[in-house]
Structure formats: C-alpha cells, structure tokens
Amino acid sequence: MAESGGTLPEDDKVPRRVKDILCQPCLSKNEQTVADKFCLTCNEFQCTECSNVHNVLAILRTHKLVNANEAVTKQDLFDMKGLDRCNQHKKIIKFFCEDENQLCCSTCAIVDHRKCDSVVEVQKIAGKLMSPNSLVKEKFLATKGKAEDIIKHVMSSNEKLEQDVNKIPETINQVRNEVIRMFNDLEVVIIKRAKSFREETLKKRTLKQSQTENYLSDATTRLEIIDSVYSNGSLAQQFIVEKKMENDATNLYRNVNEIFQDLETVSVTFHFDKTLKLPPFLISEYVPGQLAFEVNRPITLTPVSSIDLKKTGDDKAKPFYSGIDLLPDGRLVAVDTYNRKCLVYNEKLEKVGSYQLSYPPLSIAAVSEEGVVITSGNSYIIEFLHISKRNEITLDRTCKVKAKYDSICLKDDDQFVVGHFDDKRPACIVSLAGNENDFSVSFPDKEYTIYNNSCTYNKNCDILVLTDKCEHLVYIYDIKTDTRVVVKDDKIKEPRGVTVGPSDTILICSKGTNSIVQISQTGHILSSHKIDMIYPFR
CATH class of the missing domain: 1.20.120 (Four Helix Bundle (Hemerythrin (Met), subunit A))
Known part of the structure; x- marks a missing residue:
C-alpha cells in the first residue's frame, strides 16, 4: 500500500490516517493507480477502469465486487500472529529485497539493504511473484x-x-x-x-x-x-x-x-x-x-536411464521385450518375442549387439560371464548363446525339452528353475541336458497359461517364488521346510515378473499398479515404487 498525507512512522496508530490502495493490474504494468474496488473472486484490488472489465466479459459478470475499503478492513483485522513483523526490529514488513531474497521492514531496507539494487514494496511485488499454488x-x-x-x-x-x-x-x-x-x-x-x-x-x-x-x-x-x-x-x-x-x-x-x-x-x-x-x-x-x-530395509529405486522401444530397421512389429537380464559386466540382454531377436545393450542403454532367432523367445537368463539361456515356449527347446566382449552373439547349443517353458533362472551350476505354462506344474527343475525334476512342494491345483505366472529361485536360501497374475498372489516356498507363505496385498495387482533383489528380498512387477513391489522372504511388504512405465513385465 502507498501512504498519503504525510510520512508518519509505520507503527503509529493515528486516527483517520489515509491509506491509498493501489490497483494490482496496473502495478503489473508498472503504473500506480488508486484502487476503489476489490474482486472477491479474483482476490485482487482494482481501479475503476480495470474493474469495468467485469461488465464487458460474460465470464467475469458472476464475480463479486466490493469497495476496496471493505476488503482492507477485513485484511487489516486478520491476525498474522507476528508473521508480518521483522524478526530483528519487530516492525511491519513492507519491503522485499530481490538481491538477497529477504523480507524487510523500513529499518532493514534503510540500514541493511541500502546498497542493494532492487528493494521493492511487498504490495507491488506480491502479485507478480506469488504462484497459483503455495x-x-x-x-x-x-x-x-x-x-x-x-x-x-x-x-x-x-x-x-x-x-x-x-x-x-x-x-x-x-x-x-x-x-x-x-x-x-x-x-x-x-x-x-x-x-x-x-x-x-x-x-x-x-x-x-x-x-x-x-x-x-x-x-x-x-x-x-x-x-x-x-x-x-x-x-x-x-x-x-x-x-x-x-x-x-x-x-x-x-x-x-x-x-x-x-x-x-x-x-x-x-x-x-x-x-x-x-x-x-x-x-x-x-x-x-x-x-x-x-x-x-525398504530400497529406494532411482531412474538412471531409459529408452523408448520403437519399430526400426528390419523389425516387423513394435518390439516387446518379454525377457531381460544383466550380464556380470553390466551389459543388459533382452529378447524381443515379436521380432524374434536377442539384443545386447551397454550401460547407457545403447544397442551394441543383435542376433536373429528362428522362434519367438520368451525369457532370457545370464548363466556365465558371456553366456545366456533362452526359452522358446512352443518350440520345446532352450538355447544357449555366447555373447563375446565385442558383443558378437553365436549359438552354442540347443537343448530339447518336453514342456512349454516361460521364465528361467539358475538354480545351481548344473540346473535351472523354469516356469511352465499350459501345465498344472507352475515350475520345475531342468538339468543342462534337458532332464526334468519336480519340486517336492504342493502347488495350487490349477493349469497355468502363458504370461499368467512367473517364477524365480534364490539359491542362497532355497526359496522358490511364484507369481499368479489372475489371482493377484505371490507364493513364497521354503524348499527346506516344505512350507509356504501366500502374499496378497492391494499394492500387488496382476503380478508378472519376479526376481531376487538386495539382501535376498523379492522384487515383483505389479502390472495393475504400474509399480515395483519389494517384499521380504517371509511375505512382508517392504516398499512399493511407482515407475514411469505402463504394465511392467520383467
């Protein structure tokens, strides 16, 4: 507010002292015009000319205008509980130093900020700097x-x-x-x-x-x-x-x-x-x-880098990475089931290798420094590929199997744990030669279809983890004690891929909540992280 009628000290309570209220739209144009109206809807003091816009524009006709003095009385009576006073001099704050980003009373402005280039009245700058939301x-x-x-x-x-x-x-x-x-x-x-x-x-x-x-x-x-x-x-x-x-x-x-x-x-x-x-x-x-x-302890997931999967080159369809894993040196390997490819990316997610497959791959797992294994579903095979340090990909060997495999991970040096589909066994153990062995645990009595379940194995503690997308469940089987924990929680909707995370905790791709959920081996929900991706899969 600008004062007229003399230069009285700011804290003096003088009867009938006159205060000129300046029009805020005019202030934004660096013009000083006395306001005589206050718009309750716009929350703004306006001069006669600016307030007349309410009669011109239909959208503003519903706004309620009152005399500026009425609004001033209401605001003057509002108790700021000392927040409108300078901490040092206990005087009313009237200025703002843009150079030092500090609120000032008149004494502060004169004594402490006299060398600053931009000390302005709060009334003039408040409307300019205030954001719509606090x-x-x-x-x-x-x-x-x-x-x-x-x-x-x-x-x-x-x-x-x-x-x-x-x-x-x-x-x-x-x-x-x-x-x-x-x-x-x-x-x-x-x-x-x-x-x-x-x-x-x-x-x-x-x-x-x-x-x-x-x-x-x-x-x-x-x-x-x-x-x-x-x-x-x-x-x-x-x-x-x-x-x-x-x-x-x-x-x-x-x-x-x-x-x-x-x-x-x-x-x-x-x-x-x-x-x-x-x-x-x-x-x-x-x-x-x-x-x-x-x-x-709950982990915190931090985005490092990402890529958008787009159809390029000889792709016949938009890529769909149904399997993903990391080699020990940090390179990322993935399989594109729609375009029948195995791909290699460096730590910057730049594609550095590609290999054309003869079948639609489903999942991939790193099994050595330079080796991966791939499942193929209806082809009834798993293939072993070699990925050199130069990112050259070659086929080592093909192993025939008797069932349809989706997810795959290492159990030990000689065996894998695989997830079945079109089968009542959601998971089993497969040797390097393709021979099957069943787990000695009781699985739910139902048949699993493709993409509706995934499994992983923690060889450090003999824990088998199984997801059931349709039932929104996660099963944690302790192979040593033949016991299980069933996890059902609102944070887990349509669980898909699963892997072992830090400190042997379990990480779940929750498709229905677009998040990664961390749970303990005993089934406690430790954390849930929304990710900038729809339908996380692996």
Whole structure:
C-alpha cells in the first residue's frame, strides 16, 4: 500500500490516517493507480477502469465486487500472529529485497539493504511473484503425509512384531508332548531372547515415533496458519507467510524424510529342528531350533536411464521385450518375442549387439560371464548363446525339452528353475541336458497359461517364488521346510515378473499398479515404487 498525507512512522496508530490502495493490474504494468474496488473472486484490488472489465466479459459478470475499503478492513483485522513483523526490529514488513531474497521492514531496507539494487514494496511485488499454488503449503502437506506414513508404519510394524513374538509359543507347543521335560526351559530361554530383541526394537521405534509426532505437530500448525492466511489474508500477507516459512518447510521435510528413509521391517520367527536328539546337558545350553531375527530395509529405486522401444530397421512389429537380464559386466540382454531377436545393450542403454532367432523367445537368463539361456515356449527347446566382449552373439547349443517353458533362472551350476505354462506344474527343475525334476512342494491345483505366472529361485536360501497374475498372489516356498507363505496385498495387482533383489528380498512387477513391489522372504511388504512405465513385465 502507498501512504498519503504525510510520512508518519509505520507503527503509529493515528486516527483517520489515509491509506491509498493501489490497483494490482496496473502495478503489473508498472503504473500506480488508486484502487476503489476489490474482486472477491479474483482476490485482487482494482481501479475503476480495470474493474469495468467485469461488465464487458460474460465470464467475469458472476464475480463479486466490493469497495476496496471493505476488503482492507477485513485484511487489516486478520491476525498474522507476528508473521508480518521483522524478526530483528519487530516492525511491519513492507519491503522485499530481490538481491538477497529477504523480507524487510523500513529499518532493514534503510540500514541493511541500502546498497542493494532492487528493494521493492511487498504490495507491488506480491502479485507478480506469488504462484497459483503455495509451494510451502505443498511441502508441509508432503511432510505431514510422510510423517503420518511413518507413524502408521511404526504402529503396524509394532503390531506385527507383537504377533510374531506371540506365535513362538504356539510353534514350541507343537513338539512339547515329545520333549515335555525340555520345553519349559526352552520356552523361557527363547521368549527371553525374543522379548529382549522386541524391547530393543520398540525403544528405537518409540524415539522415531516421538520425533515424528513433533514434526507432524509442527507441520499441522503451520498448515493451519497457511490455510488461514490464504483464506483471509491479502496477497502480501500470503507472500510474507511463504517467505517466512520457506526454511521451516524445507527443514521439516528433510527431517521427516530422513526418518522415512530409515524405516525398517522387523520380524521374529522360530524354526524347530526336527532332527532333535536328546542332549546329555541342560536345554538352556542346547536349543533344539533356531531363533531367526529378520530385519529388512525398504530400497529406494532411482531412474538412471531409459529408452523408448520403437519399430526400426528390419523389425516387423513394435518390439516387446518379454525377457531381460544383466550380464556380470553390466551389459543388459533382452529378447524381443515379436521380432524374434536377442539384443545386447551397454550401460547407457545403447544397442551394441543383435542376433536373429528362428522362434519367438520368451525369457532370457545370464548363466556365465558371456553366456545366456533362452526359452522358446512352443518350440520345446532352450538355447544357449555366447555373447563375446565385442558383443558378437553365436549359438552354442540347443537343448530339447518336453514342456512349454516361460521364465528361467539358475538354480545351481548344473540346473535351472523354469516356469511352465499350459501345465498344472507352475515350475520345475531342468538339468543342462534337458532332464526334468519336480519340486517336492504342493502347488495350487490349477493349469497355468502363458504370461499368467512367473517364477524365480534364490539359491542362497532355497526359496522358490511364484507369481499368479489372475489371482493377484505371490507364493513364497521354503524348499527346506516344505512350507509356504501366500502374499496378497492391494499394492500387488496382476503380478508378472519376479526376481531376487538386495539382501535376498523379492522384487515383483505389479502390472495393475504400474509399480515395483519389494517384499521380504517371509511375505512382508517392504516398499512399493511407482515407475514411469505402463504394465511392467520383467
């Protein structure tokens, strides 16, 4: 606002002091015209000429105009709770230094910024610099949302941890009748260890939750102030709040995000050793089982590079990469089922090798430094290709098989794990010579069709993972104990490809949510990442 009728100190409360309110559209043209109207819809002070546009344009005729003095009275009465005052001099903020990006009172402008080239009135610059949406508010909202997610995660994890601990006595009771003399002491020992682990974990989480609740409270309070200013304050007041809270928003978001990135999922399980032989010493010294503590951290996926698959050269159709893997040196290998090709890309995703196949390939797996194996579905073969350091691709050998294979991965040096289709066995073991062996686990009684299931194998812990696209399920089979976990969650819709990720966790392509979902070996959802791709496949 520009003042007329003298140069009184800014904080003096003089009766009948006159304030000229300047037209904001005129200010944007570097013209100073006294405003006599205020548009409640445009949230803008306007002079007579500018406000008359409301009578000319049909789209503006529904806007409500009031006298400028009425709007000023409302805004002057709005309590900024000290945010409109300079921290150093406690005077009303009226200026903004564009050189140093600082709000100033009249004293600041004269004393601290006299050498700056661009010190302008807040009233003149607020309308120009204000964005349609409050970036500070968005950051506080993001902080509030992330803080709520942390608290929800902590509470949910605590509940799951409590359930895990409480399941241990049930596991122990299954064999209690066989070794009743030993189990009383066993239960005391195991529960004590589990509870000790739980208490240590809860102590850490309580601290995180307490810190997060403080951050949540701070973010909520500031959001209330921002909402109030945007509902009742002037553009200048809104601008001041944005600037005053800019650092708070950044710091709060950083603090909450640090806690969010450090979230972890913890579980406790007890596996009993069924080969137990009665020892000639105290059960507390010999525990017939293994207490396993599982701590998994959610991973963060960061885009590195990407390519658009387009029909080029001798392609007969737009490429569809139904299989993908990485060679040990970082080169990416893929199979294009529509154009019957095996392709090699470098780390920049530049195509450096191509090989024409005689059949539509389905999946590919790296099996050595320079070797890959490819499944072919209806051709009843798997082929071994050699990819040299120069990216020259040659056929090593072809192995005939008796079933239709889709996904494939190494089980050990002599065997593969393959996914079937048009078969009631979703997966089996195949030797290098093509001989089949079944897993000694009970699979669902149904027939799988092409592209409706995929499997992988973790040889470090003998875990077989199977996806079922139609049922939106992930099965995790522990081959050693002949047990399974069935994972069903809203984050997993139409699961397709599956692979072993960091720390032996499992990564799932969720077609229905366009995301990559990370789960633990015990079936806990650790993280879910939306990706800039529709229908992730492998």
